[in-house]
Amino acid sequence: xxxxxxxITSVAMLTSILAGxxxxxxxxxxxxxxxxxxxxxxxxxxxxxxxxDWRSAFLLGGERLHFHLDAISAFFLxxxxxxxxxxxxxxxxxxxxxxxPRSARSGRVWWxxxxxxxxxxxxxxxxxxxxxxxxxxxxxxxxxxTLDRRRPEVRAAGWLYLGASxxxxxxxxxxxxxxxxxxGSWELGPMREHADxxxxxxxxxxxxxxxxxxxxxxxxxPSAHASAxxxxxxxxxxxxxxxxxxxxxxxxxxxxxxLGAGWVVAGLGVASAVLGVAFALGxxxxxxxxxxxxxxxxxxxxxxxxxxxxAVEQGDPAWGxxxxxxxxxxVWNHGLFKALLFxxxxxxxxxTGTREMSQxxxxxxTMPWTAGLFALGAAAISGLPPLNGFVSEWLVFLGxxxxxxxxxxxxxxxxxxxxxxxxTGxxxxxxxxxxxxxxxxxxxxxxxxxxAHECGTPMRGAMLLLAGACVAMGLAPVVFWPAxxxxxxxxxxxxxxxxxxxxxxxxxxxxxxxxxxxxLAVWFLWRQAYRHGLSRALTWDCGYATPTPRMxxxxxxxxxxxxxxxxxxxxxxxxxxxxxxxxxxxxxxxEHTPEAxxxxxxxxAGGVVMxxxxxxxxxxxxxxxxxxxxxxxxxxxLAVLVLFGAGH
Amino acid sequence: MNLILAVILRLAVWLxxxxxxxxxxxxxxxxxxxxRGPPVLQLYYDLAKLWRKGVVLSTLASPGFIAGPAVAxxxxxxxxxxxxxxxxxxxxSFRGDxxxxxxxxxxxxxxxxxxxxxxxxxxxxxxxxxxxSYAVLAEAAIVTAVLSLSVQTGSVSLVTxxxxxxxxxxxxxxxxxxxxxxxxxxxVPFDDPxxxxxxxxxxxxxxxxxxxxPLAAILHGASVKLLLFAVLLIQAVLPLGALSAPAAAGAxxxxxxxxxxxxxxxxxxxxxxxxxxxxxxxxxxxLLCLFALLVAWKGxxx
Numbered sequence: 001x002x003x004x005x006x007x008i009t010s011v012a013m014l015t016s017i018l019a020g021x022x023x024x025x026x027x028x029x030x031x032x033x034x035x036x037x038x039x040x041x042x043x044x045x046x047x048x049x050x051x052x053d054w055r056s057a058f059l060l061g062g063e064r065l066h067f068h069l070d071a072i073s074a075f076f077l078x079x080x081x082x083x084x085x086x087x088x089x090x091x092x093x094x095x096x097x098x099x100x101p102r103s104a105r106s107g108r109v110w111w112x113x114x115x116x117x118x119x120x121x122x123x124x125x126x127x128x129x130x131x132x133x134x135x136x137x138x139x140x141x142x143x144x145x146t147l148d149r150r151r152p153e154v155r156a157a158g159w160l161y162l163g164a165s166x167x168x169x170x171x172x173x174x175x176x177x178x179x180x181x182x183x184g185s186w187e188l189g190p191m192r193e194h195a196d197x198x199x200x201x202x203x204x205x206x207x208x209x210x211x212x213x214x215x216x217x218x219x220x221x222p223s224a225h226a227s228a229x230x231x232x233x234x235x236x237x238x239x240x241x242x243x244x245x246x247x248x249x250x251x252x253x254x255x256x257x258x259l260g261a262g263w264v265v266a267g268l269g270v271a272s273a274v275l276g277v278a279f280a281l282g283x284x285x286x287x288x289x290x291x292x293x294x295x296x297x298x299x300x301x302x303x304x305x306x307x308x309x310x311a312v313e314q315g316d317p318a319w320g321x322x323x324x325x326x327x328x329x330x331v332w333n334h335g336l337f338k339a340l341l342f343x344x345x346x347x348x349x350x351x352t353g354t355r356e357m358s359q360x361x362x363x364x365x366t367m368p369w370t371a372g373l374f375a376l377g378a379a380a381i382s383g384l385p386p387l388n389g390f391v392s393e394w395l396v397f398l399g400x401x402x403x404x405x406x407x408x409x410x411x412x413x414x415x416x417x418x419x420x421x422x423x424t425g426x427x428x429x430x431x432x433x434x435x436x437x438x439x440x441x442x443x444x445x446x447x448x449x450x451x452a453h454e455c456g457t458p459m460r461g462a463m464l465l466l467a468g469a470c471v472a473m474g475l476a477p478v479v480f481w482p483a484x485x486x487x488x489x490x491x492x493x494x495x496x497x498x499x500x501x502x503x504x505x506x507x508x509x510x511x512x513x514x515x516x517x518x519x520l521a522v523w524f525l526w527r528q529a530y531r532h533g534l535s536r537a538l539t540w541d542c543g544y545a546t547p548t549p550r551m552x553x554x555x556x557x558x559x560x561x562x563x564x565x566x567x568x569x570x571x572x573x574x575x576x577x578x579x580x581x582x583x584x585x586x587x588x589x590x591e592h593t594p595e596a597x598x599x600x601x602x603x604x605a606g607g608v609v610m611x612x613x614x615x616x617x618x619x620x621x622x623x624x625x626x627x628x629x630x631x632x633x634x635x636x637x638l639a640v641l642v643l644f645g646a647g648h
Numbered sequence: 649m650n651l652i653l654a655v656i657l658r659l660a661v662w663l664x665x666x667x668x669x670x671x672x673x674x675x676x677x678x679x680x681x682x683x684r685g686p687p688v689l690q691l692y693y694d695l696a697k698l699w700r701k702g703v704v705l706s707t708l709a710s711p712g713f714i715a716g717p718a719v720a721x722x723x724x725x726x727x728x729x730x731x732x733x734x735x736x737x738x739x740x741s742f743r744g745d746x747x748x749x750x751x752x753x754x755x756x757x758x759x760x761x762x763x764x765x766x767x768x769x770x771x772x773x774x775x776x777x778x779x780x781s782y783a784v785l786a787e788a789a790i791v792t793a794v795l796s797l798s799v800q801t802g803s804v805s806l807v808t809x810x811x812x813x814x815x816x817x818x819x820x821x822x823x824x825x826x827x828x829x830x831x832x833x834x835x836v837p838f839d840d841p842x843x844x845x846x847x848x849x850x851x852x853x854x855x856x857x858x859x860x861x862p863l864a865a866i867l868h869g870a871s872v873k874l875l876l877f878a879v880l881l882i883q884a885v886l887p888l889g890a891l892s893a894p895a896a897a898g899a900x901x902x903x904x905x906x907x908x909x910x911x912x913x914x915x916x917x918x919x920x921x922x923x924x925x926x927x928x929x930x931x932x933x934x935l936l937c938l939f940a941l942l943v944a945w946k947g948x949x950x
Contacts, residue, residue: 362768364710375712375762384755385748394751398744401804404795407945415795415941422750422791423784429758430780437765437776443708506742514726514752521718521865528861529714533702540706540857541769553765553773561781565927 002052002069005041006123009034013116020108027108028092031115035085038077038119045074046483053125061128063186068125071486072253075328076246077122078483079335082469083238084115090343090462091231093455094350095147103147107229110147114140114235121243127176127186134172138165141240145228157223160598164210164220171207172247175200179255190254198258204251205265212244214302215272218295219598222279225291226355230346233287237294238339242331245301249328252309253491262313266306266413270420273299277427278566281434281559282593286345286355289435290338293381296424297334301327303417304396307403308491310410317495319402322502324491325484326395332480333388333473337380340466344374347459348439351452357555359446360439366452371440373463378432380470383425386511388473391504397421398502427562434558443549475511478504556591563593571596655729655739662728666871667691669878669908676912691871698864706857709766716763717862720756721869727752728876732807734883734900735893741807746794749806750787753832756869757783764854775853778923782831782838782850785930789828789937793821796941797884810880811889817943822885824936826910829877831930833870835911837921838929849923878907 012034019026045052052069059065069077088111097104117140120133142165146158178200180186191197206217213221221241225233252261276295283289304327311320347370348363349355364371380387400421403414444450454460473480481504489496539547563570572593579587619630671688678685687693705713727749732738738745757779764776796817797809831838834851841852855866882888882903888896921929 362708364712371710379755379758382754382758383751384758385751390748390751394744394747397747398804401744401795401798405798405802405804407799418795419788419791422787425751425754426780426784426787429754430777430784433758433761433765433776433780436762437773441708441710441712441762441765442768502744503742506740507744507748510726510730510740510742510745510748514722517726518719518722521722522715525714525718525861525865526711528699529703532700532860535702535704536707537704538707539767539769540704541767541771542856544769547768549768551770552768553770553777558773558777561777562784 002041002044002050003054005037005044006052006067006069009038009041009119010116012037013112013119016112017109017116020112021105024092024097024108027112028088031088031112032085034115035081035088039081039085041069042074042078042081045069046071046078046486049486049489061132063126063128065129066125066187067123068189069123071483071490072246072250073122075483075487076242076331077119079242079332080115080118080122080239082466083235083335083339084111084118086339086343086462086465087111087231087235087238089458090234090346091229093458094231094346095229100147103149107144107147107232110140110143111232111235114144114240118239118243122246125188127180127188129186130188131169131172131176135169137240137243138162138169141165141232141236144232145224145236147229147232148227151227153223154227157227161220161224164217168207168210171203171210175203175207178203188254192254192256195256198256201252201255201257201261204247204255205261208244208247208251209268210244211247212241212298212302213272213295214244214268214298215275215295216597216601218272218276219595219602221295222283222288222291222595225294225342226285226287230287230342230349233291233346234339234342237291237342238335241294241298242335245298245305245331248302248305249491252305257309257312259313262306262309262311263413264306265302265309266417269299269302269304269306270417271299272296272302273424274420274427275566275569277424277431278562278570279593279596281427281431281566282563282570282572284357284555284592286348286357286360286435286439287342288355289357289431290341290345293341293428293431294334294338296428297330297338297381300393300396300421300424301330301334303327303421304330304399307396307399307410307414307417310413311403312492314408314410316403316406316408316410317492317497318501319399319406320492321399321488321495321497322395322402323399324488325501326392326397326399328487329395329477329480329484330389330392333380333392333470336466336469336473337377337387337389340377340463340470341374341381343459343463343466344370344377347455347463348452350455350459352446352448354446354448357435357438360444360449361442361549361552362440362444363449363452364440367440367454369454369460370463371436373467374440375436376467376470378436380474382429382432384429386474386514388470388477391474391477391507393421393425394507395502430562431559434555438553438555438558442552443547445549445552471515475508475515477508477511569596571600658729658733658736658739659725661733662725662872662875663868666875667695667868668871669874669904670871672905672908673912673915676909677916680913680916691867695864695868698859698867699861701860703860703862706767708768709857713763713766713858714862716759716766717858717865717869720759720763721865721872723752723755723759724869724872724876727756728872730806731876731879732810732883733879734888735896738807741805743803743805746804746806746809750790750794753873754783754787756873760851760854760866763858767857769857772854772856775850775856778850779854782926782930785927785934786828786831789824789930789934792934792937792941793825793828793884796821796937796944799941800944810883811887813885813887813890815944816947817940818885820936820943821940822881824933824940825877825881825884826907827929827933827936829874829881829907830911830914831926831933832877833874833911836915837918838926840920874911875904878904881907 012030016030056065117137124130210217280292304323308320308324380389383389383393400414400418575590577588761776764772839850
């Protein structure tokens with residue numbers, strides 16, 4: 001059955017790649033057939049727990065094709081299918097031929113290529129083929145990010161992405177070749193008994209961590225997510241950075257892990273979570289803000305994975321399984337609500353032509369659907385009950401609390417992690433109140449925002465699908481538990497346990513009660529307000545006479561208190577022109593939070609490399625005499641080495 | 649059937665008793681100042697009046713302006729339903745319910761801050777910004793306090809966490825939680841509810857534009873939140889589980905009254921802090937909770 005479904009998937013996806021340029025309808029149909037059948041196969045594997053394993057005699061690069069679909073692969077495959085399918089529908093309207101005659105076609109082809117190569121990465125069970133598919137997916141994503149490549153900032157973001165991705169690929173190349181050299185085969189699979197493979201984990205952590213956007217390797221992420229078309233941003237944030245997590249989960253499950261790896265991963269997770277959201281608070285560009293929240297959520301996922309690794313080290317499966325389950329469930333949850341938020345941001349960009357929050361405002365009037373769905377996504381990403389974000393954060397919290405209660409050495413990491421996870425939640429809430437409030441509420445701050453319009457049916461449909469998934473996973477988490485527990489069991493077969501480690505059913509019950517009561521209360525309060533007369537007047541606010549849009553609180557001022565606390569990392573740039581003299585002529589204030597790691601660490605380091613290279617370059621000037629001299633010196637050095645340096 | 653009856657009874661306790669607390673605080677303040685003060689039941693009269701009044705909405709406000717207070721009110725009541733009432737236990741209890749409680753408070757905060765941003769006024773935006781920013785520190789303190797209770801009792805469920813006392817760290821925990829109570833309920837020295845509108849700078853500045861039934865929901869929700877924190881504080885500190893049921897109930901009521909009077913006294917004797925001092929005081933609350941956690945760690949039950 002799985003084989004049939006996956007055959008349909010691959011045939012349909014190939015059709016989709018071929019049809020993308022000329023026949024958009026066929027492209028979309030094939031894409032949906034493909035994603036639905038792949039989703040069905042993933043659900044089949046997650047539901048039954050059977051592993052699908054397929055080897056062919058066909059050689060690629062001298063290696064036999066070998067595909068393997070177990071619960072971990074299927075878990076990520078399901079996410080890929082949902083986001084990929086929704087993104088394709090959304091993209092049909094958002095990046096259509098009429099609006100983007102130059103790039104819409106290539107956009108469709110690259111989308112299908114990205115989906116196919118991501119699917120192969122998830123299924124590949126051969127190191128060489130994994131690397132090939134990984135490189136293909138990196139390249140397809142590059143072409144999708146730079147679809148609108150006439151704009152210089154898009155090209156810059158694309159180059160940065162390509163450079164960072166290839167730094168990651170380099171690490172992965174080393175990882176896979178050393179793995180193959182030490183095991184004697186490119187075949188992948190469980191090899192926990194090879195203790196000598198453990199140090200390779202650090203290479204994987206760098207390579208996959210770069211892809212996942214872990215702080216401080218996230219330098220490529222904000223600009224790429226902000227500059228890409230919004231459906232591509234949703235795909236990048238919802239799926240491709242999760243492929244980095246897939247790599248970490250996959251190889252920390254298959255390979256032995258060095259001592260202390262869990263502590264490092266958890267530490268990186270905490271740093272990403274807190275600093276990611278702190279950077280997000282400093283942003284005034286809606287999509288950049290969302291991009292930094294990806295760093296935050298990757299952090300939450302890594303806290304879960306890190307504590308699972310710590311639990312492996314200490315042989316304490318009870319809370320390790322909880323933490324990992326929370327982290328994995330957050331992979332799904334973050335994929336769903338972050339894609340929803342990027343779709344919402346895309347809808348705003350589509351309607352107003354700007355991502356600058358200082359130009360927006362009051363959009364709920366013209367874009368009620370987008371505003372409502374964005375608000376739902378915002379509540380979900382802030383981890384508020386009764387939505388899905390809370391369920392996964394709750395599981396991670398439970399893991400951390402249990403680790404604390406166990407009073408082992410891990411408690412020393414669990415206590416600060418739990419406190420900082422709570423802080424992260426409160427910061428995310430602050431950030432999303434700011435984003436929703438400034439973009440959708442109040443009065444429009446520019447003519448573009450005044451004349452915005454609601455998006456069409458395909459875009460709205462894609463958003464509704466994701467919002468529905470967020471609500472469903474929040475109200476009935478127990479339905480999704482078997483999938484998570486199968487993935488956990490695949491990660492560490494020894495951790496299989498029959499009973500539910502957490503009272504998800506009670507939580508779901510509380511969530512349903514909360515949702516129903518909230519709906520009733522809203523209805524009741526509306527009715528009561530209407531019954532006694534509802535009139536409209538100017539905002540009162542202790543005597544507003546003639547409010548103007550400029551008198552509203554801005555994104556910068558809203559976040560000012562918190563960005564001030566984090567100024568030592570954020571390094572905000574302020575341009576201030578104070579009113580001076582008795583009759584001041586003018587005054588201005590502007591604040592901007594650049595990417596501190598890129599500007600303060602990577603670029604200076606790059607500058608040093610460039611200076612050294614320029615100095616060395618003067619050795620190469622095209623004079624043959626000098627080259628002959630270099631040869632002579634080299635030969636002499638070799639001769640000296642051979643004569644005196646030989647040890648035996 | 650019994651369960652439904654218990655839930656209704658519990659709900660009635662929270663709904664009916666909560667508005668008493670602000671009245672008591674005002675009485676205490678009046679007594680210290682040598683005035684007669686408003687009646688203890690003043691908030692009940694206000695709520696009844698507001699409930700029957702019409703609503704004036706800002707021209708900018710979306711439906712979320714009324715939905716926000718409604719959802720916030722339900723979230724606060726939901727949090728109250730999770731909180732055990734001494735010997736009365738709780739309506740719904742499961743492992744990890746304490747985290748749900750913390751996040752329900754966050755949901756209420758999200759909704760009120762959202763509603764504040766609806767009006768497009770700088771003043772209310774300022775209030776919302778301060779509310780969500782200071783909540784970051786308060787959240788750290790609460791999570792730490794909960795961790796210390798967890799370490800003390802080896803549990804993540806409110807009923808078992810709150811029945812023994814907080815042990816040697818009880819004084820530290822009480823001081824920390826009392827400070828958080830003052831901050832989360834817009835009390836002096838963080839905020840000044842006395843002036844009610846123009847001079848309040850954090851919480852109540854967000855509700856300037858609300859009127860009629862939504863304002864009633866907000867005020868009632870605020871009183872439920874105050875009662876919730878008082879009940880949490882008393883149960884965290886006193887070993888109610890060790891007492892017989894009537895004694896425990898009596899101790900709970902007396903404790904809540906003591907906390908309420910304490911709030912009134914603090915309000916009478918202290919001035920509001922300068923704004924840049926607010927984070928310092930909240931950090932102090934966090935440190936107090938952290939020390940309580942360390943004490944629980946060293947001298948714990950296990």
